[in-house]
Amino acid sequence: MKNILLLATGGTIASVEGNEGLVPGLSVEELLDYLPELSSGLHIDGKILMNQDSTNLQPEDWVTIAEAVYKYYDDYDGFVITHGTDTLAYTSSALSYMLQGLDKPVVLTGSQVPISFQKTDARKNVSDALRFASEEIGGVYIVFDGRVILGTRAVKMRTKSYDAFESINHPYVAYINKNEVKYQWKPAKAEAPFSLNTNLCSDVFLMKLYPGMKPEIFDCLKGLYKGVIIESFGNGGLPFAGRNLLPKVQELTEMGMAVVITTQCLEEGEDLLLYEVGHKVAQYDVILSGDMNTEALVAKLMWALGQSESLEEVKGIVETPIAGDLTIHSEKED
Numbered sequence: 093m094k095n096i097l098l099l100a101t102g103g104t105i106a107s108v109e110g111n112e113g114l115v116p117g118l119s120v121e122e123l124l125d126y127l128p129e130l131s132s133g134l135h136i137d138g139k140i141l142m143n144q145d146s147t148n149l150q151p152e153d154w155v156t157i158a159e160a161v162y163k164y165y166d167d168y169d170g171f172v173i174t175h176g177t178d179t180l181a182y183t184s185s186a187l188s189y190m191l192q193g194l195d196k197p198v199v200l201t202g203s204q205v206p207i208s209f210q211k212t213d214a215r216k217n218v219s220d221a222l223r224f225a226s227e228e229i230g231g232v233y234i235v236f237d238g239r240v241i242l243g244t245r246a247v248k249m250r251t252k253s254y255d256a257f258e259s260i261n262h263p264y265v266a267y268i269n270k271n272e273v274k275y276q277w278k279p280a281k282a283e284a285p286f287s288l289n290t291n292l293c294s295d296v297f298l299m300k301l302y303p304g305m306k307p308e309i310f311d312c313l314k315g316l317y318k319g320v321i322i323e324s325f326g327n328g329g330l331p332f333a334g335r336n337l338l339p340k341v342q343e344l345t346e347m348g349m350a351v352v353i354t355t356q357c358l359e360e361g362e363d364l365l366l367y368e369v370g371h372k373v374a375q376y377d378v379i380l381s382g383d384m385n386t387e388a389l390v391a392k393l394m395w396a397l398g399q400s401e402s403l404e405e406v407k408g409i410v411e412t413p414i415a416g417d418l419t420i421h422s423e424k425e426d
């Protein structure tokens with residue numbers, strides 16, 4: 093019999109109708125009461141870590157979740173974290189950086205409809221998550237709508253449909269159908285021992301480029317943030333005609349700020365040297381995102397800035413694959 097720990101954090105799955113719309117309100121016992129059929133074959137303990145809409149979750153909450161997994165790691169075979177969907181992909185990414193060398197599954201799930209509603213995706217999602225948490229596999233995963241997605245590769249694509257998440261630039265890990273797990277991809281076994289490293293620096297800003305953005309906006313970041321992720325267009329690049337952003341990028345990098353260039357395109361990642369608009373950016377000490385998604389990049393940059401004050405080391409950490417978050421060029425050609 094597998095021992096699974098369910099850690100509840102709130103989200104729609106645990107929500108009830110309040111005076112101002114849905115609000116997390118169920119206890120972990122009430123959550124588990126909706127799933128009596130699950131008691132067979134599994135021993136499930138539940139703990140509530142917080143009861144928040146995931147919009148309210150902050151990097152400090154990621155640390156609380158990571159510490160709980162670490163604390164109970166030896167006592168259980170797998171972990172299920174119930175969580176709101178809105179920021180679930182940020183949390184799964186952050187956990188992937190803070191908890192490395194996992195040889196047990198840490199599975200996040202949630203739902204689009206509360207578990208207490210008659211027609212809901214919650215029961216299937218929790219049941220599938222518990223099923224996957226009893227697999228012999230290490231790593232952080234999202235289980236949602238019968239699909240298993242690597243924790244660093246998920247993006248919430250839909251606000252209402254049951255298939256809320258997609259796996260971006262990476263195959264699904266598995267499909268789950270009627271309790272049967274069908275793998276599409278498996279991670280290599282962790283080489284490093286299991287470790288917890290929760291040093292985060294949350295002074296990270298995310299900036300979406302649009303035609304006509306004023307260069308002066310970058311001045312607002314000085315002193316307030318240590319890193320900025322610029323979601324540029326297409327393969328990557330910044331305007332140097334009209335409202336020229338390049339002098340500001342030069343200023344920020346020379347001040348020691350970590351400037352990451354990524355793309356607004358969800359699929360296939362940046363390729364900064366393809367166009368002149370990118371080449372001109374690449375002459376500065378910028379960090380490249382490759383095909384990482386923005387959720388993973390935000391968490392990774394916070395984690396990298398928590399590991400080192402050296403810009404060169406931060407760049408090294410962000411540009412090195414961790415937990416399957418980044419495709420390196422030779423892999424792409426395979």
Ligand SMILES: NC(=O)C[C@H](N)C(=O)O
Pocket residue numbers: 102103104105144145146147175176177178179202203204205
């Ligand atoms: N479906 C959900 O869980 C959405 C909710 N607002 C949350 O992220 O907590």
